[in-house]
Structures are given as C-alpha cells and as structure tokens.
Amino acid sequence: MKKTLFDKVWDSHVVHKIENGPDVLFIDRHMVHEVTSPVAFLGLKSRGIPVMYPGRTFATADHNTPTINQHLPVKDPLSANQLKALEENSKAHGISYWGLGHEKNGIVHVVGPEYGITQPGATIVCGDSHTSTHGAFGAIAFGIGTSEVEMVLATQCIMQQKAKSMRINVNGKLSKGVTPKDVALYVISKLTTSGATGYFVEYAGDVFRNMTMEGRMTVCNLSIEMGARGGMIAPDEKTFEYIKGREFTPVGADWDKAMEYWKTLKTDEGASFDKEITFDAADIEPMITYGTNPGMGIGISNGIPQAESVEGGVATYKKSLQYMAFNEGDNMIGKPIDFVFLGSCTNGRIEDFRAFASIVKGRKKADNVTAWLVPGSHKVESAIKEEGILDILQEAGFELREPGCSACLAMNDDKVPAGKYAVSTSNRNFEGRQGPGSRTLLASPLVAAAAAVTGKVTDPRELMQEELV
C-alpha cells in the first residue's frame, strides 16, 4: 500500500482505533501558552490527576505579553494573572517554562523550531491554530482546543478522525519580490478561506524544495487560513541541516537512528491524495489582502474584484468591503496606510527582518506611519542585532520591540485604533483582529517595508535593488 507522508506519520502514532469514531493519537510534543492552558490545568485539578508525561510539554508565554519594558511587572492585571497561572501550573507539574524575561522566551511557533523541539515525523499540538507552522519539518502539527490540551496533559493523546489528504504543488521559479508569504496568500486566494477544510495538506514542487526552512514555516503556518487542519513538507537535507545541533535534537547514535527514519518520511511514488492542485510559480506576484478574511487577497497591482466575480455570498462580500471602506474596482496601490506590523509566528523570523531591512535601508520611515517591529523570539532579536540589521532599521527611523505575538491578535497594548489601516505581516485580517475597528492588509515583509517608507500601499519591486532579485 503506497502511503503519503501524512499517512506515515499519522498511522505510526495511532494508539487505538475506534470503529466509526476517532483515532486515539499519541502526541510526541505539546506546547502550551498562557491563554489556552489555564482551564485545562483547572480540569486536571478538579479530576485530581497529574500530567502524564511532563517532559513532553513545553510552556512559553507569548500571547498577551507586552513588547516594551518586559523587565517591569506586567501592568494589565488580567494578563499578569494568566502569566502567573502558567508559571505556577508549569512549576507544579514539572513542565519546562520559558516565561517573560527568559532567554528562550518567544512566540511558541518560533521557539519550538529554534530549540529543536520540532522534529520530522513527530506529532506536535498546541492550543493555537498556527501550530501548523511545525509541519515545515515534516511533522504532523495542528492546533487544538482547551479540552484537548487537557487530554494531552492527562494522557498524551487526543481523539480525532484522520483528515482527508490534499497535495498542493507549486512549480517553476518565483518572480522578483515574491516571497513565501505571497505564495501562501496566493494559494489561499485561489482555494478560499474554507477550501481546504477537512484536509491535511502536503506542499510539494520545486518552489517549496527551494525555500528556506523559514519560508517553509511561513507557508505551513498559513495552512489553517484556508481551513486545513495543517500543512507539511517532506524533510530533506535542508531540514536536517537546520535542526542539527539544537538543544532538543538527538545526538550521536540517536541522531543516526533518527536520520534513518527521517529519510523515509516522504510520500511514496504513486500514493494517492483525496485532492491534488497544481499552480505555476510564474503566476504569482506580491500579494495583499483587501477584505476581512485571508482568502480575500490579490496581486498588488490588481484592483479589488467585483462582488459578482467572487465565490460566496454577495452580501457578505459587500459587508466586508464596507468594513474596510474600500470599493469594488479600487486599486490597492497608493492607498494610504497608518500602521505597519512586522512580526508574528507567520513572519517574525530573522529572514523576515532581513527582507524588511533590504527595502528600508537608506530610506526613512514615512511620517504618517507608526511601525511595530516585533521579533518572534529573543534568539531572533539577538540575530537582528548581531547581523547589523538593527543599525539599518534605526538609521531609517524604526525601533525594535521585544518578542511576543503583539499586534497579530492585539491582546496586549499593541492595538491598531478603530478605522486605521495596518499593513501587517501576520496571518489574519478579520474584523477587529488587530484592535476593535482596525483594518488589516496582510502582506509580506517586503510589501510591509515598502508601505512603511512610503506611507501607502506600494509595489516593493519598485524599491528593490537589482542584486536582491
């Protein structure tokens, strides 16, 4: 029986199958953060049961943490209370805890790979939908609800039906200024925000093969935005090179043994998928969203589609444009913007800061723009400083903040005010996502940088130097 990569990893983790019901799936590694875990720990308490395998759970604080003055006590009492609960729960159950101020602190989906917690062939869950990020390493990784967080803490298992399989191929060569974020936004715009619901996606084709690990993480991260449970990419030499030598990566004979297994993690020739879609890299240009879900994206040089030309209800579409205060047919280029957010588990890694810096170098931040540049972790923050990127950013009038989820979901003070436009490298442009009444335009770090120095939506290709092609 020919198997897909997804089949191989899923099937090897099934503890027990229930007829006409879910599989009991063993979870190798579990990450928790302050927002979706407290009620799960309360559940354990009320049942009077311990964490079954504390060594398999890793805690970090990220969702509601401030991105300035992290050395001071957290001002918001509710956030402070959640952070305290995470610390106390972690300590009480013997779970490793990378809280605010810890050198390894950062966004859960950034630090997991950085420290080698994320590995090929593993099952990884977290009470956060962007857990799909870890699929970039050939892991099955997906977001779960708090009831499931409690299941994993209590039994290291969850109960889910196996998803259908989908392969998305993108072949060819990406054009100038087209980044992994654009590839993902393009695919989502074609499939819509629910086009992959019920599926687990494998990304294949030379575009993903040629992508860096950071780029693959961006793509897998956004799988959930087309409804997919998760997305994954078969591990290759690039993957092994990335994880080698990290804190939680096996060493010596264990590494050799792991490598033997990891090299088998690819879809068998001739294995079938429930759905397969192929795109041509040449059709993709830098993308930007204009509406209130990530599927409402277009090539930056295009106009906003007419209601009749899009799939789905006209009333919902018009409501969305009304919220954004945009009109059908409007050009995106030239639209004035107020905020720029570089960061999040989607685009808060070192490569994203390199890309942003490549555009702003030698230019100045536009006066009308408030920019929040938020590294995904302390490790990313250090790299920004060591590589001299901070100097470039400061020279151009930007400041660097401290790590966290920040304005991606605006649980802390980093909120875009009502009615204001933000070009954001994060993952969701839902109504009010970045603050009540905020209007979000999702885009790549290059597009965000172009907007930051011009104060409006600008095609980054016009600002790119030839050597960056």
Next chain:
Amino acid sequence: MAYDKFNILKTTAVPLPIENVDTDQIIPARFLKATERKGFGDNLFRDWRYNPDNSPKEDFVLNNPTFSGKILVGGKNFGSGSSREHAAWAVYDYGFRCVVSSFFADIFKNNCLNIGVLPVQVSAPFLEKIFEAIYADPKTELVVNLPEQTITLTTTGESESFDINDYKKDNMLNGFDDIDYLLNIKENIREFAEDTPL
C-alpha cells in the same frame, strides 16, 4: 469534564446569515484573559453586539427580542480562524446548545463537540429554508433529534438528516467526555509511549 446530555432539542432559533463568521467575531481576543471557564457569553459577538461605549447595537440579532432560542443558525463556514475553545464556551454560556450551518470550520466543530454543543451541518438549500422560515415567523421551532440524526422545520415538516460519528453521538447522548475514555485505556497509552522516545 462531563457536560449536559443532548437528546432531542425543540426550540426557536436565532438567525445569523453571514458567511465565514470567524472566532474573532464570536469572541474577540481581548476577552480571552480569564483563567476560569465562565462569563464568556457576555462577550459573545462583542463587537457586532455593542458599540465602543458598550451601548447595544440595535440592528444586531442578539439585541433584537424578536429572535431567541437555543439554536444559533449561521452562514457557511461558521467558526473559521483561531483554535480558541472560548468561542464554543461563549456560544454555550450565552445559552445555545446547537449551532446549525451549511459548513463548519474543523477546530470550532471539534471544540463544540468536546463541550456538548451540537454542530449540525445541513445542505445549503435547507439552510436557506431555515433562514426563510425564521424570518417569516420568528416563533418557528426547529427540532434537532440526535438519536435519529435529523433536523426538522416544524412549520413545514421538512426534514434533513445530519452526520455525526457513533462515538461522538454516544458521548453527546450520555454527557461523556474524551478524557474519561482516554484514562480508561491509559495502560495501552503507557505501552505505546515506552516505544516512542521523546
């Protein structure tokens, strides 16, 4: 945590004919700061329901006394976005026991099933009929029969069957949860874990 048993629910319903209702609308992130599972119903659809000064938005359906009931009927792709179970908690805490739509986002659907809110997926034409019937007469009752796996419009008698796997159905009928099941097979899990290095 064991939850309410679900058998047959006969009630009026609240219509929300909007597509792609995401979890940030169901419960905005700024209301996720609790460490206990209570009070989320107050902030269900917060920004659609209230103005920035906390006065109710008259035109939003939850502020319209004409519509009430224990079933929320939403447009296609209901519950997309974040994995926050708080969205399902808010729906439950407000008083809904069932959500009807022509399509659900995966994680939201799972979260509902895990806390005893029944997601009922119907065909797009039947969803339209439900909306039409409720708008024609807000006192229209729906009957959701879990043992039979049917949903019926009492006004016309029109009915459709819906899917749910036997395991989850049994859980919903009895108010069982997954952890009880998992704790029962803990020895199998332990054996499996021994063969699965960290």
